[in-house]
Amino acid sequence: MAHDAGASSSRPFLTTTASRAGASCRAAKHQSLLSQACPSSRSVGPAALRHLHVAPVRQAHTNAFVPPHVDCAPALGPEGATVPLAPYDAAPLAGSAPAHTTHLVVVPLQPRAPDQWPSHLAAASPLYAELESRCRAGGSLAGCEHDDVATADAGMVDPPLRAWDPTASRFSRAPPRAEQELYQLRLYRAGRIAVLPPLSLDSLDSQPLPQRIEDAFAASRLQTAKQRRDDAADIFVCAHGARDCRCGVAGAEVIESLIGDIVAQREQVRVEGGATKRVRVWAISHVGGHKWAANAIVQPHGDWYGNLRRFDSPLLLRSALAPATSFHDVQDRRERLVHWSRWRGRLGLSDQETYDKRDEWGGGGVQTASFAPRARVAPAPLDSAASQVPAGSAVTPQAAADVESASGSGKDQLQLHFVSWEGESFAVSAVAGETLKDVAKRHGLPSIEATCGGVCECATCHAYIAAPTGAQDATSARDRFALDAAPPDEVLGAAAVPSDAELDMLEYAIGRLGSSRLCCQVPVSAALAKWMQDHGGRIVLPRF
CATH class of the missing domain: 3.10.20.30 (Beta-grasp domain)
Incomplete structure (x- = not known):
């Protein structure tokens, strides 16, 4: 599911997300994000991949991306009706993001209905299971991670897709080549966005994937503070309700609030004039850190956020609209507009570098979550x-x-x-x-x-x-x-x-x-x- 700020602002939220699903992947710098399943290891290259995720689609009868068999009660406050304002867990955020250098978003072109997503995509998708196997220690893609996001409408798929069992065990596997799965790869690294054409299980080895990734980045353009017409940003919000109901419930609220803010920001720019970059919102599968739900990743900035609630969406959107890198950023907007109180870390930074970055910029001098520069005025009397x-x-x-x-x-x-x-x-x-x-x-x-x-x-x-x-x-x-x-x-x-x-x-x-x-x-x-x-x-x- 993606909402695009560059598309028509009148597009309804539910119709653009109710039948969509997708996938995403990050390249590890020194360690695996799957610490429980895989031992820590150094990646074989800067574009190595590692762990797969699933994003169940939002159900119309609830305010969450949660399959029917999952109990949402642990995600709700004492009254049992709303997401609590306080974090689900008080553990510190800074340093909780993995030290990856590259983020690969694997977008399936064949989505499933919301009640078909299992907690682990490898239990239902042969292609996903194959990539996950190669990402384990000793595999050809050791050090890699993958996540799911939303894409084309299910009604466009022909022939109809094989149904998935949302209650499937993480250890079960679907028959190989039960159907031809197609995935598009979106790539992010240090202010760059690149896209690879769709791949399938049969075409996976037609050309070495690490080399294809590096070639795509070499042909991409670095985004700087000198904004260009084709600049864009993607906000990936974990809404994996089948994996953890807190992500499905809190993530859905943040996504809904973000889309409303994007529509309002786009209308503000239209009325006041000027230009702004395209911002897209995606529901993504498990990115790690259920206890910090809702979690989000802003790309190509590479910033991870946690403990998000719907009132954080203006500041999250502001961070996406900021420059993706510090090149030509004489006003330091790239760092000053980070939502520091919800910041988990950044792609490519070690734990110590994360702490140093937070200590240097976390105090900040930004006073408001404004979307467009305004003339300075005297304080109100x-x-x-x-x-x-x-x-x-x-x-x-x-x-x-x-x-x-x-x-x-x-x-x-x-x-x-x-x-x-x-x-x-x-x-x-x-x-x-x-x-x-x-x-x-x-x-x-x-x-x-x-x-x-x-x-x-x-x-x-x-x-x-x-x-x-x-x-x-x-x-x-x-x-x-x-x-x-x-x-x-x-x-x-x-x-x-x-x-x-x-x-x-x-x-x-x-x-x-x-x-x-x-x-x-x-x-x-x-x-x-x-x-x-x-x-x-x-x-x-x-x-x-």
Whole structure:
């Protein structure tokens, strides 16, 4: 299934996906993605392939890509009706992506109905089973991986396809050449996209596949920040419900939200003028990391993401619209527009390189998820605060009105103290009733992005409200302040106990500790300012 931003925006979502399916493959750099089935091994070449995946198609009667026999309950929240906002697993994301250098997407030209996809494609597809066998250690394609995505409508296939059993064991195999399977290969590597013509089980060895891959890349064009008319990006979202229901349920929501955002972005560009690259959304099979569902890969950028929810789709789309490489990227948009709080890693990076990349760019300076450049304007005056309170903000309309009154009269002006992770101090003015997020944004303080606008839906205004440790010689914020302990309740008053919604979003905060809070949920008060003045408490800005 693919939705193309370059196609008509009026194309219905269900009709373009309900009868589609596909496959994808990545080339390993040093290790196998199938750690349970295959020992780690060095690939025989930069285009070596490794592991196959399946993507069940979305069912019309559910909001998921899950076959009928699979129970969706583990993918839903306590109410049993929606995907939980918090991650399914709190394990760190960075470093969880495999260190591959090449991604091969194998697109079958003969799709199956949604209730026919098994958990392991090799159980039903002889061609897939053959490729998987060659990708194992000692095989001719050792170090390779494959995934399934969607393609042409099932009604176009003639003759009718042999039915697959979605309950088939991973160890079963279909008879060889039971039918002629055809696959198209889409190739991605470091800002390049290439396409190979369809292959079948009979034509698999007509020419060495690694050489065909290298020849295709040699003929491809590198995408840079100097956008060209044929530039494109593909977002592959794991929706493999037969493999794990969390991927099928959460992945389906992200895909649906992405398609809506693509349609809106395309209409915005049409109205405002200008050019934009084509962005396609694909449902893909298992890519590894069920517990981080929903997972996605943005190509040809090579970035892997996890713990995605539907509200992440604008930032995911923004990352796809950014330059695929840093060539000619004088504004550093390629790195600044990465959705760092959901980033798992990048093709070609080792674990250490992944950590270094996150530490260097993870703090970011991007404030909004805008799709097209806009003229800079002066910040809105505080006298409009009462009419611009976003839903989900800790500020009530009455508090906003108090901010408006105070800013006009000069009353209730307070001084707050922020400290950056590196130890730089900021003494700034604030007004009782506004949020810490508003204060930080107004004064341009680092590390506070608030990409959701302050409605408790992104965790990018995370900070620490902490007391000093008393360490005399300490220079870093980590040593100067007790970040593991929350401040006394009287300091924050009614806001001392985070709401359930804030606690859910704090699960996404990188580096969460005992004093962690979302700045959009903490209002400024005289008690907070006095605690800072009398006891040395500070708002410590995070590292990233």
